[in-house]
Amino acid sequence: MKKISRREFLSAGVAGTAGLWLAGCLPWSGGKRPGAVVNVPDEDGYRLWLRYAPPGxxxxxxxxxxxxxxxxxxxxxxxxxxxxxxxxxxxxxxxxxxxxxxxxxxxxxxxxxxxxxxxxxxxxxxxxxxxxxxxxxxxxxxxxxxxxxxxxxxxxxxxxxxxxxxxxxxxxxxxxxxxxxxxxxRPALKLRLMNHWDNLDGTIERGYAGRSLWCWNELPDTLDRRYTDYARACASIGINGSVIHNVNANPRILTTQYLRKIAVLADVWRTYCVRLYLTANFAAPMRIGGLHTADPLDREVIDWWKRKTDEIYSLIPDFGGFLVKADSEGQPGPKTYGRTHAEGANMLADALASHGGVVMWRAFVYDPDVDPDRVKRAYIEFTRLDGQFRPNVAVQIKNGPLDFQPREPFHP
Missing domain, CATH: 3.30.379.10 (Chitobiase/beta-hexosaminidase domain 2-like)
Structure with missing residues (x-):
């Protein structure tokens, strides 16, 4: 029997339930079929909470x-x-x-x-x-x-x-x-970010509501009105930053071609003080920079990230910083070179520091050499690095020690 993924199972279940409901095989809890509803206002949800309906x-x-x-x-x-x-x-x-x-x-x-x-x-x-x-x-x-x-x-x-x-x-x-x-x-937290998992080909990892909002084939020449509406919606609830690219990062997002497209987005969002952040593929010095290594203690690698960061700030003066998924689920990272997560994060943090940028370093790591119990791994690995990260590094954890499962206890 062919195995199916969790996503395929959920998609089939939702589609089947919807089909039965539309065919009249399942009851409608309101007592009337949807067709009986009258005088429903013309509302597509686009305006979100900024509808400004008359209060009475x-x-x-x-x-x-x-x-x-x-x-x-x-x-x-x-x-x-x-x-x-x-x-x-x-x-x-x-x-x-x-x-x-x-x-x-x-x-x-x-x-x-x-x-x-x-x-x-x-x-x-x-x-x-x-x-x-x-x-x-x-x-x-x-x-x-x-x-x-x-x-x-x-x-x-x-x-x-x-x-x-x-x-x-x-x-x-x-x-x-x-x-x-x-x-x-005043806001209780300094960093209040949206985190998108959009890919450069327009798909969205675990996205279930259409394609990416960012039209890379049109930028930088054509600006969709939705870019302004997005920033406005973020500011209306105090969101002050957005990571626009999947954490399973395509290193091309850091090329000059894409940085010029991204700079136009940042220009639009600046009015609403929404800072733009990027995901960084740790192997970018090799994949787009032509180096033979991505070792965070290698002088050429350090210089490459410094030059790339300076280039970003020359185009986006209020750039927020990098979100990094490293040594997790197949993504490259510092442990490939015998370095710690702190050494990897600090190398990027040093490149950003003079510009006021931050590194958000994901702690979703599951190295079996740390402990046989996956639930313990991230906690053990990062607590022994306590105090070793630069001041402009934020270690990002999941809600729970295993994943984002609501049944889990909070992460220690």
Whole structure:
């Protein structure tokens, strides 16, 4: 009997169940067939949580009293993105259009500003809140200005102001009161990344919803609108980075041909402060660099990675860094040369350090020489390297010691 893979089994099961359901062989839990549903809004899900559906007449009436005009004093392209977002959201959430003012904040204004861009902020007692907000946080306040209430969203940086606006819009989308706001918030984690398993041929490893979003055959000349929509969606929930390529990395992603395509994506995402990261194939110095080795302690290898990293930053000044799968499931790594994971990660970290980049080194390794029990292997291997990694290396573990299985205990 032919063996079938887990993926084939699941695909066949889902397809079979769907066929029985559509044929009427399985019951419909709602009591009516889907064809009986009427007045369903035209919704394809593309807008995600940025639909800005009207929250209801009573709530809208309250919002109209609080926000009668808008003033955005945030510099750069991120400030423009804030204006655009409010221009899309507020007419729906308020049930009417609102004027955008420049340089003034009468009563009933939604004022969005960075602390350095508005004298209004310097006159308020917000120093402690803004200190807590740091680079990516924000303060949202109902303040008394010009003999009336003003809704203030302020931050130290443009991205903080954008995150603050999204917070306010979430409150309004969910019908929350906004007449007496006193909110200070900031992201709890520095690195908040999407991790794509997209391949250069447009396929996606373990992808079940179509082909890759990145149209490599069109870049860098043609920009799909979805690239902007993607960055906007990420920023709306505080995602500040994205790894765009499969961890089972094709080294060609690091060639100049592809780096120029990637640089255009980074330019689009910069408005929303979404930094771009790449996966690095550890054997890239051999496969695209013409070297005879990828030994992380070899001088030629070290120099090759330094030159490649400098090239990336010349094209993408805010490049985030590398995600690396090494010595795992057939991927090349430092142990091929008798080196440790720390020595491999540190070589890349040193190349990135002067640019402010990081290495995310996956700890999903299963070397049988470490321990006969696979569940113990990664823990044993990496705990004995504790303290040996550079400060700009993050060791990435799975949720559980074996895999991403929900039935597992948390990884120690």
């Amino acid at each position: 007449k009573d709530v809208i009436s309250e919002y109209q009293r609080q926000i009668r005009q808008v003033c955005v004093a945030v510099p750069g392209s991120t400030g423009t993105a804030i204006k655009d977002e409010l221009g899309v959201a507020l007419p729906s959430l308020l049930g009417r259009s609102v004027p955008f003012l420049r340089g003034e904040a009468p009563a009933g204004t939604l004022l969005v500003t960075t602390s350095s861009a508005s004298p209004v902020v310097t006159g308020l007692d917000l120093a402690e809140s803004l200190n807590h907000a740091a680079d990516e946080g924000y303060a949202i306040r109902t303040v008394r200005l010009n003999h009336g209430n003003v809704t203030l969203v302020t931050a130290n940086t443009p991205i903080g102001a954008l995150y603050g606006c999204f917070h306010l819009l979430r409150l309004m989308q969910t019908g929350q009161p906004i007449s007496s706001l006193n909110i200070t918030d």
